[in-house]
Amino acid sequence: MAMLCVCLDLRISECLGLRWSDVDWLGATLNIERGIVEQTVDDVKTDSSRKALTIAAELLEPLKTWKQSSPFPSESDWIFASPLKLGRLPYLNARDCKIGGVQVTQPGEPDRMWHSRLLLRIQFRFHRNI
Numbered sequence: 001m002a003m004l005c006v007c008l009d010l011r012i013s014e015c016l017g018l019r020w021s022d023v024d025w026l027g028a029t030l031n032i033e034r035g036i037v038e039q040t041v042d043d044v045k046t047d048s049s050r051k052a053l054t055i056a057a058e059l060l061e062p063l064k065t066w067k068q069s070s071p072f073p074s075e076s077d078w079i080f081a082s083p084l085k086l087g088r089l090p091y092l093n094a095r096d097c098k099i100g101g102v103q104v105t106q107p108g109e110p111d112r113m114w115h116s117r118l119l120l121r122i123q124f125r126f127h128r129n130i
Contacts, residue, residue, distance in 0.1 A: 001080055003062065004030075008053050013037050014044060016090045020067060021075040028055045036090060 005015050013035035022031045029052045035044045044050050055063070067073050072087035081087040 003059060007056070007059050011035065011045065011049070014049060016078075016080060017041065017044075018079040018090075019075070020073065020077055020079060022079075023055075023063065024052075025060070025064070028057070028060055029053060030055050039089070 001015055004010055004018075005012060008030065010032070014032050016036040017034040018030070018032075022033060023029075024031070031052050032044060032050055034041055035049075036042070063079075066079070070077070070079075070081065071083065072078065072081035077087050078090040080090040082089055082091045
């Protein structure tokens, strides 16, 4: 998730809104079609955000590996599907991540920190599985 956000300059809402069907594996492109904010799937924030982005081979390969290891690999599934939501929604909050096996907050830590911790943990797991 962190790699996609950083390499493709995506908002977290756009990254969470990605489905496997948004990836054109042969054309090496990623279609940004939707975003998720406060557990609501909606259009992207601005019209200029709706676009097709070219994915470099160095990013496409780890994305393929992620799909192969994901319990939710069908075309209609979210790329970052939450096990808590049985794949029906992506990771949405710290509680989803804890149940999904990713500890993202420390006792007494503000919940606003969960996104950065989640990105770091998922990136670590992603690289470890390659």
